[in-house]
Amino acid sequence: MKVQDIINAIEAVVPVSSACEWDNPGLLCGCADDTVSAVLTALDVDEAVIREAIAVGANLILTHHPIMFRGIKKITDDTPDGRAIRLLIQNNINLYAAHTNLDSLQNNCDVYLFNVLGATDIKIIDKTSENAGLGRIGTLKKPLLPAELASAVKKALNCEHVRLAVGSTDKISTIAACSGDGTDYIAAALQMGAEAFITGDCKYHSVKDAVFCGMTVIDAGHFHTETYYKTILKQIITGKFSNLKVYCSESEKDVFAIV
Numbered sequence: 001m002k003v004q005d006i007i008n009a010i011e012a013v014v015p016v017s018s019a020c021e022w023d024n025p026g027l028l029c030g031c032a033d034d035t036v037s038a039v040l041t042a043l044d045v046d047e048a049v050i051r052e053a054i055a056v057g058a059n060l061i062l063t064h065h066p067i068m069f070r071g072i073k074k075i076t077d078d079t080p081d082g083r084a085i086r087l088l089i090q091n092n093i094n095l096y097a098a099h100t101n102l103d104s105l106q107n108n109c110d111v112y113l114f115n116v117l118g119a120t121d122i123k124i125i126d127k128t129s130e131n132a133g134l135g136r137i138g139t140l141k142k143p144l145l146p147a148e149l150a151s152a153v154k155k156a157l158n159c160e161h162v163r164l165a166v167g168s169t170d171k172i173s174t175i176a177a178c179s180g181d182g183t184d185y186i187a188a189a190l191q192m193g194a195e196a197f198i199t200g201d202c203k204y205h206s207v208k209d210a211v212f213c214g215m216t217v218i219d220a221g222h223f224h225t226e227t228y229y230k231t232i233l234k235q236i237i238t239g240k241f242s243n244l245k246v247y248c249s250e251s252e253k254d255v256f257a258i259v
Contacts, residue, residue, distance in 0.1 A: 030094025042249035
């Protein structure tokens with residue numbers, strides 16, 4: 001099969017048209033007519049991920065985050081992106097990214113988290129279509145204290161730690177989440193009745209305002225709230241091409257460490 005066949009399978013589920021206008025999803029490096037040997041899925045692409053693709057014989061990498069997100073003025077070994085792009089080209093590896101269009105997927109990372117936490121009646125916070133959009137809100141089957149919810153999130157996302165800002169000491173029934181950097185959806189979640197908000201990359205003043213309004217905020221980090229996307233990408237591809245070898249990256253880790 002060709003790279004274009006993989007692209008068609010992905011975009012049948014998460015069309016590029018559902019991405020935010022500022023985004024840069026799609027085929028970022030390579031040739032749509034190349035024959036695919038195997039696929040590696042990852043959250044990001046860097047030198048370690050590319051070498052992992054080489055090791056497993058994959059000539060197509062599918063990522064969530066686009067490498068060419070902002071303007072690139074040079075491709076040299078002096079920058080991480082430049083080094084990665086040169087390595088892709090040198091090894092004839094194609095790169096495709098599904099970013100905010102994948103965030104908008106009906107069963108996205110937020111829904112995965114809610115399913116693990118036992119949340120029901122899940123609704124979209126910011127709809128991009130009838131069944132897609134960014135952020136989710138739902139109801140816990142068993143209400144939890146803030147610290148209990150933080151522990152449950154930590155376990156569900158396999159985090160070494162989470163940051164917890166307690167808005168109320170009461171038990172929490174209604175939770176909201178937006179994987180990655182979802183701080184901008186705190187206000188909308190509050191209006192929809194959320195008592196807790198789970199995301200990554202939390203901004204200090206946004207969290208302070210949320211706590212003032214009685215909302216608990218849990219920052220589980222950008223990496224851990226979105227790393228499941230590489231599994232979702234694998235599921236999309238293997239559901240269409242059962243004989244294709246598809247690997248999830250095992251070399252990736254959070255850029256932050258606990259010290």
